[in-house]
Each structure stands twice: as structure tokens, then as C-alpha cells.
Amino acid sequence: MAKRKGQHGKRGGSTAKSAQRRKRQPDRPVLGLALLGMLITLYLTVTASTSAGLPLCAEGSACDIIQGSRWSTLFGIPVALFGFLTYGLIAFVSFEMKPTLRRWRWQWAVSLIGLTVSLYLTALGLYHLQAVCLWCLASLAVITAIFIWLTVRRPEAAPGRPWKDWLINTGAAALVVVGVMQLHYSNLLSPGFGRADPQLQALATHLAEQDARFFGASWCPACQQQKDLFGAASEELPYVECSPRGRGGLMASVCVTAGIESYPTWVINGQRHEGVLEPERLARLSGFRWATTQD
Structure with a gap:
């Protein structure tokens, strides 16, 4: 009898699983x-x-x-x-x-x-x-x-x-x-959106006054990363757009004359520097008193 119940229990469990499937x-x-x-x-x-x-x-x-x-x-x-x-x-x-x-x-x-x-x-x-x-x-x-x-x-x-x-x-x-x-x-959710860091603002202005140039392209991810390092102060950077007609368009003549081959490229005091540069390094290359301003 117990055996039959066990078999019935197994059949019942199998039936329930099949129904669930x-x-x-x-x-x-x-x-x-x-x-x-x-x-x-x-x-x-x-x-x-x-x-x-x-x-x-x-x-x-x-x-x-x-x-x-x-x-x-x-x-x-x-x-x-x-x-x-x-x-x-x-x-x-x-x-x-x-x-x-x-x-x-x-x-x-x-x-x-x-x-x-x-x-x-x-x-x-x-x-x-x-x-x-x-x-x-x-x-x-x-x-x-x-x-x-x-x-x-x-x-x-x-x-x-x-x-x-x-x-x-x-x-x-x-x-x-x-x-x-x-x-x-759009960085609208970022803390301090719209407020430029005074030190970065001063560095960007200094770079422009030193006749430095930041060559880039609107479609270049690294160029955007470079601008993001300056936040709102990026508007003051001496930026030169090398691809005014988009990614498939011709390079701007000023960039051709400068011999730009990759983006971003910085030209500071006549020296060429390729790739994204941290603000501290830009300060050193351009003679900006970064540490003094920070203090």
C-alpha cells in the first residue's frame, strides 16, 4: 500500500511538473x-x-x-x-x-x-x-x-x-x-555645472595668451576628453577645428599648414605634443604657475 502511494506521489509530482511546463x-x-x-x-x-x-x-x-x-x-x-x-x-x-x-x-x-x-x-x-x-x-x-x-x-x-x-x-x-x-x-547633472574652475580658467586664458594651439576635430573622442578636463573653462581654450565639414570632409587649411596628423595635437612654444594632456602638464609646458595658483 505504501508502495502504491509512493508511486502515486511520483506520478502526481510528474503530472504537476508537466502541467507547469x-x-x-x-x-x-x-x-x-x-x-x-x-x-x-x-x-x-x-x-x-x-x-x-x-x-x-x-x-x-x-x-x-x-x-x-x-x-x-x-x-x-x-x-x-x-x-x-x-x-x-x-x-x-x-x-x-x-x-x-x-x-x-x-x-x-x-x-x-x-x-x-x-x-x-x-x-x-x-x-x-x-x-x-x-x-x-x-x-x-x-x-x-x-x-x-x-x-x-x-x-x-x-x-x-x-x-x-x-x-x-x-x-x-x-x-x-x-x-x-x-x-x-550635456553635463547638466554634474556638480558645479556652468561654473568654471578659477584655476582651469586662468590656465586656459594663459594658453591663449601664449599663442598655444589645440588642434582637434568635432568627431574626435579624445578631443572631447581634453575639453572635459577643463569643464566650463574649455570655452577659453585656443581650440582650432580641423574638420569643419565633418569626419569625411577636407582638413582645414590651417591644420594642413601646421602638419597635423592626429587629434588632439597641442603646439606650445613651438613644440608639438600629441594626445590628451592633463592640465598640470599643460601648465608646466606653457610656464603657468599651477602650484602657486592652487595654493
Whole structure:
């Protein structure tokens, strides 16, 4: 009798597990795309953390420029990691949640936010750097495919006014996320925004008075890093734009005459210095009394 009960218990447990599996019913198309997105963004995150080169992303290429730019991180964290977490959430929902309207809403909302952010970052790269990252475009294609698939498969249980209200609210959430990113990249969230450091302001003015020159390009990530070191005082730097027509345009004649080959390049007291220079070194090279001013 005990044996029969044990067998019955086993059969009951197996039946319960089978029923649970049937109820789960993973959304395989979305799950597969989400896993592909996770692989792409994980690879981007690892290479960003280790400074390793990417295939199809040679030094000086459009992809390399994107990866080295200020827009490749958010609050000091690789943007690719946020992408990985987004795909991870979509994958989790697609696998764990039951095939109900609630699951679809989660999938659709997260994919909409991910697509909006991806389009925003692509637009930043095109506008500021005149460049796009092939790996980033691959991720954009994946999140777009997920969003389109989910939109086409919108359940019949989501029509009418409630659907429109939910759509507006979700779209508003996506715009809020992009708005916060824009505030961050504009340094509006940085402490002391708009107030120039007196010492950096004095150094920038001194460099201009010494007839120093800071040659750079609008699409050059290292040039932006150089400006970021001066904060609001960067407006006073003796900057020379070498690429007025964008990344694919001709170099400005003043830069050709100066023999500029890489960005940024500083010319101080007739000496050429390539790469990003710390303010302290610029002070030493130009004869600025950095330590005295600091005291």
C-alpha cells in the first residue's frame, strides 16, 4: 500500500511538473532574439572593460571612434551593459511568465524603451561623430526585430482606449529615460555645472595668451576628453577645428599648414605634443604657475 502511494506521489509530482511546463510556454522567437542581443551586448561590455579591439572595429574606424567616445558610457558604466540587462529582462519575461496579456505588455514596454535608447545613441553618433558602430547597429537590428514582432502579434485583448493610454504612458517612460541620458551627456547633472574652475580658467586664458594651439576635430573622442578636463573653462581654450565639414570632409587649411596628423595635437612654444594632456602638464609646458595658483 505504501508502495502504491509512493508511486502515486511520483506520478502526481510528474503530472504537476508537466502541467507547469505546459503553462510556462516560453515565447521562443522573442527569447531567441533576446539571447542574441545578450551575446552582442555582453561582447561589447567585455571588450569595453578590457580595452580589447573588436573585429570589424579597427583602430581609427567609425566603430573605434564610437567605442572611445563619451557616449559609450553612462554614469561611468558601459552603455552596452545596460543593453545586456535590457535583453536579459526581455529574455526572463519571455521564458518565465505565462503567455498572457501581462507578459506581452512587459515585453513590448521594455523593447520600446530599448529601441528608443538605441535610436537615440545612433543619432548621437551620426550627429556628433559622423560615425556608427557595426556592432551597435547589429544590436539595433535585434531590438527592432523584437519590437516589430511583438507589435504585429499584439493580443486581441489589448484594443481600445486602455491600450492607447498604456501606449502613451510607455512612450512617456521611454522619453524620460532618453531625457535623463541627454541631461547626463550635456553635463547638466554634474556638480558645479556652468561654473568654471578659477584655476582651469586662468590656465586656459594663459594658453591663449601664449599663442598655444589645440588642434582637434568635432568627431574626435579624445578631443572631447581634453575639453572635459577643463569643464566650463574649455570655452577659453585656443581650440582650432580641423574638420569643419565633418569626419569625411577636407582638413582645414590651417591644420594642413601646421602638419597635423592626429587629434588632439597641442603646439606650445613651438613644440608639438600629441594626445590628451592633463592640465598640470599643460601648465608646466606653457610656464603657468599651477602650484602657486592652487595654493
